[in-house]
Amino acid sequence: MFPYCTDPSTLEGLTWLSCYLTTTKHMMLFYSLGTVLLLLAITAPVALSFGFAGAMAAKSHIAPLSWVGKLYIAIVRGVPDIAFFLFFVIALDQGFEWLRHQIKCPDWDQPIRQGNDFVVCAAAKLPLNDAPQWVHEVYGFSLAVLTFSIVFGAFAANVLYGAMRAVPHAQMETAYAYGMTRRQAFWRVLVPQMWVYALPGLSNLWMVLIKATPLLFLLGVEDIVYWARELGASKTPRYTDYPHPDWRLWYFLGLLVFYLSFTRVSEIVLERIMRRLSHGQATAAGEAMRRAEA
Amino acid sequence: MSCLQIIQDYGLRSLGIGERLLPKTDFTLCHQFTLIGSGMLWNIYFGIVALIAGFFLATALAMGKNATNPVIRKPAEWFIFVFRGSPLFIQFFFGYFLFLSLKKLVPAFAPFTDAWIGALVVLFFNTAAYSGEIFYGALRTVPKGESEAADAYGFSGWKKFRRITWPTTLRLAWPAYTNEAIFLFHATTLVFFSGFPAWRQQGDALYYASYFAEKTFNPFIPYPILAGYFILLTLIVITVFGLINKRLNRHLPQEYRRKIRLRPRLIR
Numbered sequence: 001m002f003p004y005c006t007d008p009s010t011l012e013g014l015t016w017l018s019c020y021l022t023t024t025k026h027m028m029l030f031y032s033l034g035t036v037l038l039l040l041a042i043t044a045p046v047a048l049s050f051g052f053a054g055a056m057a058a059k060s061h062i063a064p065l066s067w068v069g070k071l072y073i074a075i076v077r078g079v080p081d082i083a084f085f086l087f088f089v090i091a092l093d094q095g096f097e098w099l100r101h102q103i104k105c106p107d108w109d110q111p112i113r114q115g116n117d118f119v120v121c122a123a124a125k126l127p128l129n130d131a132p133q134w135v136h137e138v139y140g141f142s143l144a145v146l147t148f149s150i151v152f153g154a155f156a157a158n159v160l161y162g163a164m165r166a167v168p169h170a171q172m173e174t175a176y177a178y179g180m181t182r183r184q185a186f187w188r189v190l191v192p193q194m195w196v197y198a199l200p201g202l203s204n205l206w207m208v209l210i211k212a213t214p215l216l217f218l219l220g221v222e223d224i225v226y227w228a229r230e231l232g233a234s235k236t237p238r239y240t241d242y243p244h245p246d247w248r249l250w251y252f253l254g255l256l257v258f259y260l261s262f263t264r265v266s267e268i269v270l271e272r273i274m275r276r277l278s279h280g281q282a283t284a285a286g287e288a289m290r291r292a293e294a
Numbered sequence: 295m296s297c298l299q300i301i302q303d304y305g306l307r308s309l310g311i312g313e314r315l316l317p318k319t320d321f322t323l324c325h326q327f328t329l330i331g332s333g334m335l336w337n338i339y340f341g342i343v344a345l346i347a348g349f350f351l352a353t354a355l356a357m358g359k360n361a362t363n364p365v366i367r368k369p370a371e372w373f374i375f376v377f378r379g380s381p382l383f384i385q386f387f388f389g390y391f392l393f394l395s396l397k398k399l400v401p402a403f404a405p406f407t408d409a410w411i412g413a414l415v416v417l418f419f420n421t422a423a424y425s426g427e428i429f430y431g432a433l434r435t436v437p438k439g440e441s442e443a444a445d446a447y448g449f450s451g452w453k454k455f456r457r458i459t460w461p462t463t464l465r466l467a468w469p470a471y472t473n474e475a476i477f478l479f480h481a482t483t484l485v486f487f488s489g490f491p492a493w494r495q496q497g498d499a500l501y502y503a504s505y506f507a508e509k510t511f512n513p514f515i516p517y518p519i520l521a522g523y524f525i526l527l528t529l530i531v532i533t534v535f536g537l538i539n540k541r542l543n544r545h546l547p548q549e550y551r552r553k554i555r556l557r558p559r560l561i562r
Contacts, residue, residue: 079521080480082487086504087517092514118511132515179394211381218487225387232391250389261377264462 029227034191034259036213036224039145039281043209046149048202053157054165058161061182073158081151082215093126100124137222144219154208159201166192166197196286198275203270207263214255228255296373297324308496309331312436316443316495316505323515324546326506328518334527338418339410342500345475356427358553360433370426382416382481383488390489403533409490417485421478432467433459446481447519465542471537476528 005019015188020026057069097120098112112119130243167190175185201290217225232248278286303313346428358370377385390413393406406412436459443470444458464471484499486492492501499520507515 079501079524080483082480082483082498082519082522083503083520086500086507087513089505090511090513103379112513190307214381214383217383225383246391246394249388249391254393255384256376256388259380259384260376 013142014243018260023242025227025231028222029224032222032224032227035141035221036216039141039148039213039216040209043148043152044105044147044206046145047152047156047209050149050153051158051160054153054157055160055164058157059164069157069161073154073161075154082218084151085147085215086216088150089143092143092146094118097124097126097229100126140219140221144216147219148212150211151272152205155205155208156202159205160194160198162201163194163198167193199270199277200275203266206266206270210262210266211259214259224255224258228252297322297328300324301328304328305332306335308335308498308502310494310496314494318509318537321506321510326503326516326519327507329502329506330499330516331523333497333502334523336485336496336498337479337482338527340485341475341479342412343414344417344421344482345478347418348425348478351418351422352425352429352461355422356429359426359430373419374423374426374430377420378427382420383484385416385420386413386484386490389413407490408493409485413485413488414424417482418480418523420481421474423488425467425474428470428474429463429469431470435466436462468535468539468542472532472539475535476531479527479531480524503515 002019002022004015005022054069056057056074057065058073060066061071081181086268097118101108101120101124103114108121127139128141152241171189172185176187180188214225216223228251232246232251234246235243237243275289279289301324304317304325307310307316307329309332316329355374358366359374360372361367377389391405391409393412396403396464406415439459439562440462444454449458483498485499486501497505503516503520507513510516
């Protein structure tokens with residue numbers, strides 16, 4: 001990285017460290033921090049929309065739709081989430097391949113499950129066997145994002161469902177009394193007001209989502225946990241210019257500090273948002289703020 | 295091979311009793327039920343031991359965080375912050391490599407690199423921090439009147455804490471603590487995916503479930519079995535904690551009793 005890094009064996013102390021921390025492999029580690037942020041940036045809105053759809057379904061007056069929504073909320077709780085992560089990655093992959101198989105190879109006559117194998121025709125493989133490496137990586141990452149969104153969508157649905165029920169019922173009755181239809185009252189009265197009730201739950205969910213990101217490792221994505229293990233393992237002079245003993249302890253300490261500061265910063269930001277949203281609301285927090293100002 | 299035979303061979307496989315090798319081919323439903331159930335023993339062991347040990351540390355942490363003396367308060371606050379603010383997954387990795395390094399300095403730490411005690415220590419600290427925060431919250435909401443009444447009757451110091459404050463704290467914290475307990479059992483599934491090696495393939499329920507999913511390439515059988523076992527475990531935990539809750543609330547009039555609502559708190 002730096003010009004003085006050409007011969008690492010002559011370096012000492014901080015200069016050695018500065019060269020060590022900027023090797024190509026370490027760049028991959030920093031790049032994977034970006035992957036975590038990207039995952040959060042995509043998953044949060046997608047999971048929120050899954051959650052909104054789930055909550056709407058659960059609140060629906062059409063019985064089957066309401067069952068589907070409630071089942072979606074209930075099923076992800078009560079069972080360890082890691083099991084879902086491991087399950088969905090394979091299940092989604094096989095599901096997509098099966099769908100493509102049905103469309104692309106309609107005249108395939110062999111069974112898809114042959115003993116312990118899952119066989120689809122070559123054209124239905126995802127990604128295709130001759131696809132470049134980056135397509136494989138993007139596909140793996142998208143599966144991970146989808147899995148996270150499904151699991152966290154259920155958690156968000158639960159929070160939003162609770163928030164919808166927390167909006168004072170008199171508000172809805174007033175809306176009906178003014179002649180609004182069910183749909184109008186939902187979008188114009190319920191939805192704008194539910195966010196302040198949902199925010200504590202959603203911010204808790206955000207913290208949980210941050211803390212779930214290292215599970216990407218289990219989904220086969222080369223994330224920070226992967227690189228911390230890889231880079232921290234002891235290196236002999238034969239294979240690298242920067243030999244060192246087993247440093248995995250320090251790498252994981254670094255990750256621990258990274259996550260601690262990340263959650264702390266989020267906590268502070270969310271507290272500010274909550275203050276802003278509570279302003280002028282008919283809740284205990286809003287009332288306290290009104291009193292403090294008066 | 296009959297199912298009874300399989301249960302005899304693999305029922306205690308996770309503890310190293312019975313057949314030495316895992317089945318390689320011809321996986322029947324019975325195999326999957328038996329081995330995953332056998333793995334549940336680990337989840338139950340980790341959950342129960344960490345929960346019981348963590349309960350006492352949690353009480354100490356809650357009192358520490360509530361103390362006025364900063365020498366006691368600050369360490370408790372930091373302990374809770376570190377364990378609640380970082381992912382359990384990273385804590386497991388960090389713990390494992392910490393014990394690995396300690397082993398080189400002090401040979402007495404050698405057993406800690408095994409899951410049965412090393413992971414247990416991490417889980418113990420983790421659940422103590424989460425429950426400590428719950429107990430702390432409850433400690434702060436103990437009604438002022440009860441404390442004043444205790445003063446009026448001449449209670450003070452340890453006796454006041456033991457007889458008045460602590461029972462009320464527990465009563466207030468119990469619904470949230472139930473969720474923490476359910477959730478701790480779920481968290482035990484992470485152990486064998488996070489550095490701690492499964493010695494001779496003696497793993498927990500999720501370890502075997504993922505083994506089957508990998509071998510048969512069919513996730514639709516082992517994971518629902520695992521889910522079934524965990525729902526059963528969750529129901530048992532709710533029942534046991536419900537009974538304790540009933541006992542804690544036995545002196546209250548019916549309408550004041552706090553019901554336990556099932557709201558497990560996701561991932562840590």
